[in-house]
Amino acid sequence: EFHLPTMEDLGSGALVDLRAFGLPYEPVVRDRVALGGDLVTFSGGKLLMVPQAGIIVGRRDLIERIRHNPLMRVVRVGRLILAALEATLRLYLHPQRLAEHLPPLAMLTRPAEEVKEQAEALRARLAPMLRGKATVAVEPTVSEIGSGALPLEGVPSWALTLRPHQVSAERLAAALRRHAPPILGRLQDQRLFLDLRTLDQEEMVEIERALRRWKEGELG
Structure with a gap:
């Protein structure tokens, strides 16, 4: 009756149905536009997996009005x-090949058994080094997908766990945060969990360096 434009803030902005990759469902931009809304806004930095940006799609005439608004000179993104x-x-x-080319999606869709093998290999190297200082184990965990996209969802994973013998797990966690770069984990039941789902080989080596420094008293 009043001919007012409608807008939906989709938030995360999935361009494909993530269920095809074994992940939980998240509304797809194309489907929301097809419902008839005039504008749909979503993030480029979450499920779209590009550098931080806000994206607006919808009616061409409204997009043109937005493009020519003086505020665009303030909020528009740069060339990079x-x-x-x-x-x-x-x-x-080529959505069927996305997991091969998008690192975040590749990390999210890694088979849990592959993560477990990575954790077991790291445990085999760390356990002798930390003998007498900490118990090193491999335990199942759940990787949280993110706070903005799929905030309540997770995927099965495996973690390297550390139970220090002479200090609290909290002190071990604080010491590893003082390493450069900081090593961040999750505390649970007097153990420090390090989920390895998103780590590459270079970062695995960094965990070893940090724990060696902790063992030698360099991190407090």
Whole structure:
């Protein structure tokens, strides 16, 4: 009756149905636009997996009005982000191969058994080094997908766990945070959990360095 434009803030902004990759469902941008809303806004830095940006899609005439609004000179992104966005969107032309080319999606869809093998290999190297200082084990855990996208969802994973013998797990966690770069974990039942789902080999080596420094008293 009043011909008012409608807008939906989708938030995370999935361009494909994540269930195809074994992940929980999140509303797809294309489907929300098809429902008839005039504008849909979503993030480029969450499920779209590009550098931080806000994206608006919808009616061409409204998009043009937004583009010519003086505020656009303040909030528009730079050329580097636009180049990264273009390159990432081209990957979505072949959605069946996304997990091969998008590192965040590759990390989220790693088989849990692969993460477990990585954790076991690291435990085998750390256990002798930390004998008498901490008990090193491999335990199942759940990787949280994110606070903005799928905030309540998780995927099965495996963690390296550390139970120090002479100090609290809290003190061990604080010491590892003093390493450069900081090593961040999760405290649970007097153990420090290090979920390895998103770590590459170079970062695994960094965990070893940090724990060696802790053993030698360099991190307090």
